[in-house]
Structure formats: C-alpha cells, structure tokens
Amino acid sequence: MTFIRKKWNDPYIVLISVDLLFVVFAFLFDTSSNIANGMRQIFTSRGILITDYVDLGGPGAALINAALAGAMGITMMKVSRVTPNGAIIMAIWLNIGFALFGKNILNMLPLMAGVWLYSHARREPFSNYSLTALMSATLAPIVSEIALTDILGSSAGSFGGWISGAACGLGIGFIFPSVAAYVVRVHGGYNLYNMGFAGGLISTIFMASLNSLGITVPTSLYWASGHNLQMAVFLYALSALLLTIGFVSCSRHEIALNLEKLVRHSGRLVTDYYLLYSNSVYVNMALLCIFSTTLVLVAGGELNGPTIGGILTITGFGCFGKHLRNISPVLFGAILSSWLGRWDFTSPSSMLAILFSTCLAPISGQFGILWGILAGFLHVRLVHHVSYLCNGLNLYNNGFAAGFVVMFLLPLITVFRKEKEDEANI
C-alpha cells in the first residue's frame, strides 16, 4: 500500500494513467485501421473552431490524438525537469481536451518551439516558460490553417505550406509569453482562461491583418452526434479512475477535511489546489467531471469532441481554481442566458459557451452567487458576439470573451459591493 501511495504521489504517473485510459477506450471504440485512417484525416485537416475530431476522424482516432497531445505535454515537462503543480496538471488536461477539437501534435509543436526560442533569447531556462508553452497551443489552428489551405499563397498541404505554417507558429509562439504575462493584469486573475484572452488578442490582430489583404478564412462546423452512451461510459470511467487515485493515496478523513477547505477558496488566480491539498484534488476533479458530464446529458446535449473537451477542461481546472461551489452559480447564469436568448440551448456554440463559462468561477467564489450568475449570463451573450473577431483561430475563445466580461464587471463590483475581508483568498 505504501508503494502504491508513493507511486500515485507523482502527478505525471497519474497523467500517464489517464492517457492510457484514452488509448484503451480508443481501441474499444474503433478498429486499428479506422484509427489510422482517422489520424491521417486529423493531421491533414484544418483545426479552426468548431472542428470536432470525433466527427472528422471517429471516436477512436480522436481519443488517440488526445492521448498523443497529453504524452507530448508530459514528455516536455519531464525533459524540462518541471516539478509538477496544479497549473501544469491543468495545462496538460487542457491540451488533452482540446486535442479532441483543433489541436494535434503537428500544429502544437511550432508554437511551443516559438516559446522555447523566446526563453532562449531571454537567457532563461525553458522550464520557467513551460506553462506558457503548453497553453500557447490555443493558437494551433493558425498553423494548420496556413499549412493546409492556400491563404498565404502556398498550395494546400504542400511542403512549402507546412514550412509557412511552422514559421508563423514559431513567430506567434515567440511573442505569446510577453502578451500572456501582460494581459493577466487586465482581469486581475478573475478569468481562469487567461491564455485564451492573450490568444484572442493575437488572433484578432492576425485576422485583421489578413482581412486588410482581402484574405478570408472560411468557417468550419464538424459536430458529432450519437456517441452519448459510449462517451458517457468513458467519462464516468475517467471519473472513477480519479476517485480511485484520490482514495488510494489519501485517507477519507483527509479528503473530507481538504475538500471542505478547498471549496472555501475563491479560485482566483493563482490558487494552486494541488500544492495546497495534494492528491485530494483528484476527488475534486472527479466530482467536477461527473457533474459536468451529467449536466450535458440532462440538458440533452451531445457528448462529442468539443463538449468532452469542455468537460476535461473543467476537470483539469479542478486542481487550479474550480470547484462545484464556485462553478454552479456561473453555470446557472449561463444556462439562463441561453434559455432566454435566441440560441438553441443544445446548439454547438451555446453548449460550449455554457461549459466554458466556468472560467469565471472566481467571480462567484470571491463576490458571491449573484455576481457569479450575472457573470455567466453575460458570458454567453458576449461569446456569441466576439467569436467573429478571432474567426475560430483561437481555441480558447471563451477565455477571450470572459476577459471582456471581467473588465466590465470588476469596476461595477468594486463600486457596488461592500468591502469584505478576503479570508477566502488566502
């Protein structure tokens, strides 16, 4: 038992186990030849929002692609000798989730290499920028868009196209760390998808430049349906794995005590639950996974690449800012906004806006339920409106919209809310 506990104390081992679960389910869902064909399809297709890899390459290939993205992240962290923390665990979960709709190792790599170049230019160890490197892949669709279409003149999918895409990715990766570090002050840590806001700014400028040259990027909509049963089994199995790891490595008393403390946190950046509560966070992550999966099913939505990506993002942030108490008001506000709006509740954009609205969880955690509901309500309105700015090139588009929500709400909150002691912010 001591040996098992020691093993599970390495978060990379846990992440590898999660990755293996993806591989096991991929081969349960599909044959190896289907998976190989699906992977080819994924590597040679554009990845802009919304490109559901479950629809494009099949569920098996999508899960393998996610596992590959996860393995790449884990390898990069191990090679860079980064000591794991909540942010790193979250970022790897995020990459796994978004590799179900838009990311793959080919379009992620140039951006990460760009961040490496930046760290080299600054004469600082790459490990300092490891988190930024993982998150820079929010702009991965730009790489595949240039490589696999003729928007910059090279023929689609040609060697020249890939060189242009990789060069563009390197350039964007090089500027990404400074933009990402700066924009955090705009939202004061109340938007958990900070990199989405940075990616939104960069992709908006990129799109504006293309538009000025008369170049347009066509939209994309791949949205799988009919996979609810198999994907629900997969997600509940994933939750069971996390629960098992949590309960094997911590005592019940310890977990109860830690969860009680954890839900008292506002979740505002930087609240690293893993550093604070160690392996108890896996129980929090499992609860978030079960809750969000059930929410999609009860709402009548589809469990496919993008929605599972949303669920995995919520789960990943279970060690870096989210818990049931701070996401619930925001989700309620987002659902209410969709219901009262003109959008179909289960439409792709609404479903994603609802799931990703949880990036505003720190608002409800810090300022209370009503502000949380209002944040979620506004988020859904805004995300529909600002999405055209990035034209689907920024995968964390909801983080971009959430940045505006926070910029609008924070001044109002500070004016209308009475000063409270910040005990939840320790």
Next chain:
Amino acid sequence: MRQIFEKNMRILANLLSFCHTLGGKSFQIDLDPGLLTSHIVINAEIPDIDLTKLEEFREALQYPRRRELEQNYWYLGGESELGSNLTLVAAMIDEVSVTYAEGILTVKVSRDES
C-alpha cells in the same frame, strides 16, 4: 533591475495588504532588492491578532517557489484593492519567516533573483 524591483514591490504590496486585514495599525518596511538576492522585512503593529488567521498566513507562505507560475502571473501581485494573493507570493519567494511577539508581526522573505 527594473523588473526585479517591480516584482519585489508586488510581493510587498500583497504582504502589506494581508497584514492590514490582520489588523495592522502601522508598518515598518525594509526593502532590499538585489541582482542576486532580494530581501523584504515588514514589521506590523497588530495589538490583537487572530491566531487562526496568523497560522493560515504562515501556512500559505510555506509553499515552494514556482518560477513557471511567477513567469505567467507575477503581474497579478499588487492588485491589493481586490484582495491579497498569498499563493502567488509563495510561488515567488524562496525563504520566509513569520514571527509574532509583543504585538509586532515580523515577516521576512527572501528570493533568489538569478
């Protein structure tokens, strides 16, 4: 050097903000930013301190230095009007000592700047 000074200022702002919520009346500050190591010492006069909060404060600062978090989020330090951010302070410092005696809270932190 400018960035070193700014980072130290943000750590200081966060610590002062929290000392204020602990009931701090007056503060004495010693800030010594250096190219290799920086030191900050705060002496806060707090006649009646909440010992539970003091313990939480001490615990929150015990977490290890995390340079990748610092790289991304150090700008968040110093947003004191919206509450302190002690996890971030912990991620940005190497050593800390918190003592309370005769109504004076003394916080000493140091960070490796290399």
